[in-house]
Amino acid sequence: MDIAGEIKRTFKEGSVLTRLIYLNIGVFLVLKIVGVFFYLAGQDFQLLQWLAVPSVTEVLVQRPWTPISYMFLHTGFIHLLFNMLGLFWFGQLFLYHFEGNKLLSVYLLGGIVGAAFYILAYNLFPVFNSVYGLLLGASASLFAILVAIAVYDPNREIHLFFIGRFPLKYVAAFYLLLSVIGISSTNPGGNIAHLGGAFWGWFYISQLRKGKDLGAGLATFLNKAGTYLLGLFKPKSRMKVSYKKPPRDDKEYNRQKNVQQDEINRILDKIGKSGYDSLTKQEKEILFKQGKG
Template structure:
């Protein structure tokens, strides 16, 4: 497994990746403020109210709402298709997703512009959750995490910049420099292999695959005019 560290793929159209940084800050803030219990502790039932629970969402498809355990806040079930993206199961889950978003998100934001990128990110996350619901409609396990949306970013980056060199940690400890095609291609293969051989795992592999498909399709239509596919630029690293 590769952990991305850095790519030298300079921005061409935007001055700064405001949306990427904002998404990372929001994810970290939600986790630190609510889920760690350091500031505003939430009960497990409260966190689940913001997660996607396939069986519950389909049962309430008519528009009913889920409730906080305290009953103080109402959370429309359909809104959980967005809120689930900003919750994580632990620091490792959070840091892993945010590393991928930090390394690869800025260039996708550059290829689309700020507004289109936030739309792209949310659409990938929604499609990821929808794929998970479609394949596991009776599951009562909560789906949380930005993995589906980040998978869309990964697919888009692979289609735009497969030749760019990236520094990664192989096996969590060995720094090596390889092309994005290898780093991200292996990550994608792991998702499909896990789907086939670890179907009972707690990881929502279908959400990852759904995000990948969404990102690969959306980048074709949402990129700026003139942004080419499968750029041959290698960059540095």
């Protein structure tokens, strides 16, 4: 089985949700493999620090890509596993009501707003004055999707393992409560980012009900950018198509027919003297076309 080919096919033909999950897993594997080489070389692996969101604004200005790159980063397998399971479950519910472009915009913009909450909190609240933090993971984006679908379809019941069935609004409220409580724990930055993502999910649906799709512009831009990039890497056809002009009158027509017949006669003479294998590729094509006519 061609595993690489199958992965490429499912990524190309799959939904936006499939591609988001593949991107998260792919980034995780690439960073882990690169980290092995750094370890064997006895060097510190600093790439994560260049992709995660720093809490210090002076550093953030030097790394403006991090509010996007961080939402595809996971340091541990368990962190990745739970985020991807949540993304799959809640992403499926989201796609039940909306198309993939909306899921992509909620994921990206929810992650960006989550990063904004994190940066503001670390620069406003005195408890973080002497703290240098790094934010990474897809959790803020996941919260945006969860809250968005919970606001849109609050009474939809989902099954929780070992617990039973609960309306989606209670599941979202439970996770939000855990995030609020968790701010004073070992992961304050991550929990604050969760709240930022949740805010975007609520705000997005509230505006969508008013007829305003706040993510439409981003989705259009990404689609155009994707089409442009694919065009750059798509191999160009080397085939040249030529068109023969029709004869202008009977005299011209007869002249063209005579030229063609002379060429056929020359080729037949060549076959009689040297055999068919002596013909060039072009001569064989001329003979083949004449036989079809």
